[in-house]
Amino acid sequence: QANEIAQNSIIIDTHIDVPYRLHAEWEDVSEATEGGDFDYPRAVAGGLNAPFMSIYTPAELEEKGESKEAAEELIDLVNRIVSESPDKFAIARSPAEVEAQFAAGIISLPLGMENGSPIEGDLANLQHFFDRGIRYITLAHGLSNHISDSSYDENKHWGGLSEFGVEVVKEMNRLGIMVDISHVSDDAFWDVMEVASAPAIASHSSARHFTPGWERNIDDDMIVRLAENGGVIMINYGSSFLTQKAQDYGTHARAAFVAHLEENGLERSEEVQQAFQEEYTAEYGTFPYATLDETLDHFDYVVKLTSVDHVGIGSDYDGVGDSLPVGLKDVSSYPTLVEGLLGRGYSEEDVVKILGGNLLRVWREVEAVAE
Secondary structure: OHHHHHHHOOEEEEEEOHHHHHHHOOOOOOOOOOOOOOOHHHHHHHOEEEEEEEEEOOOOHHHHOOHHHHHHHHHHHHHHHHHHOOOOEEEOOOHHHHHHHHHOOOEEEOEEEEOOHHHOOOOHHHHHHHHOOEEEEEOOOOOOOOOEOEOOOOOOOOOOEOHHHHHHHHHHHHHOOEEEOOOEOHHHHHHHHHHOOOOOEEOOOOEHHHOOOOOOOEOHHHHHHHHHOOOEEEEOOOHHHHOHHHHHHHHHHHHHHHHHHHHHOOOOOHHHHHHHHHHHHHHHOOOOOOOHHHHHHHHHHHHHHOOHHHEEEOOOEOOOOOOOOOOOOOOOOHHHHHHHHHHOOOOHHHHHHHHHHHHHHHHHHHHHHHO
16 A cells, blocks of 8 residues: 555655765766665655755855856756656656646656855846746755855854845745745744745754754744744654764764874875774764654654644755665655555545645645745
8 A cells, every 4th residue: 555655646855965966976867876865766666756856055165156156067967867868857847847747657856956055145046046947945054154044053143044035035935936944043944934925844854852952953833833834844864863862873973083083183085984984883883773663753743743734755865875764765765654654543645745745735835925
């Protein structure tokens, strides 16, 4: 039954980092690939219909004035995927296009921009990127930028959104681009709720309840407010987003690695990191991957706080490295999630909402506000 539901429903995952992965090294994802979490055969096996391709711009590019250029390159890469395999992939610019492509048996590739820095202080760039297919923008990423403070940055420069950021949110609502509050600071979230005239999304965040004090996940009040705004939280599959023990292991390992580099006068490299990882694992054990149950706990938690209408999937495949939960290691695994949801008493109708129905509803509402 789980497989049947996965194959017959529209599955939308709002955050898959394929473009940045291919930017590092081009692979033909229309065929099975050795590495990575996404390729066409695995997507078909998992029933994935509309993975949002993440147009990710590293935070440090804003200072160099290279953000817009970087985003353009990643959009070009997604267009290349489509132009080389038009029988398998198509860019989707609306819920109607997702549905038409689903009916035609083609995988939709809608575009989400991770980090608003490519707007580069010019509202006209919002129209430009909308025309290129961008349908959500995560306002900030790892550092506070000219639009918004970041949850990861101790420098909360604006105390939320900048004045320009307020204008960005209004213009996104006017154009029909979903506002994504993943990565932004708590104050910036509340500013968005104040200003937005359309529902917002959290494209790849989980519930802070399970990782107390970690600002990158969203807290109970924020989840409730996002639902009141008509929005949806898309659960991130990174184990450190899902459990405190994975969070603690990662924090400790990163600090130990930095100390190791300093003590031994080493430069950061893959070889050095691998050697360190082996030593670290020997001493502290292997990384505690989250389980399917621990992942499902986040879906349940959001549903209990709000309703089944306000949660979805924002896995962060190809973006969280080797930290994915047991049984959810790549895009072939959505039936496993479906089976888990059914096992927890969700009806087929509810599961279909979680898989994609909720996001389609929000996207339509955002379009309606724009009209």
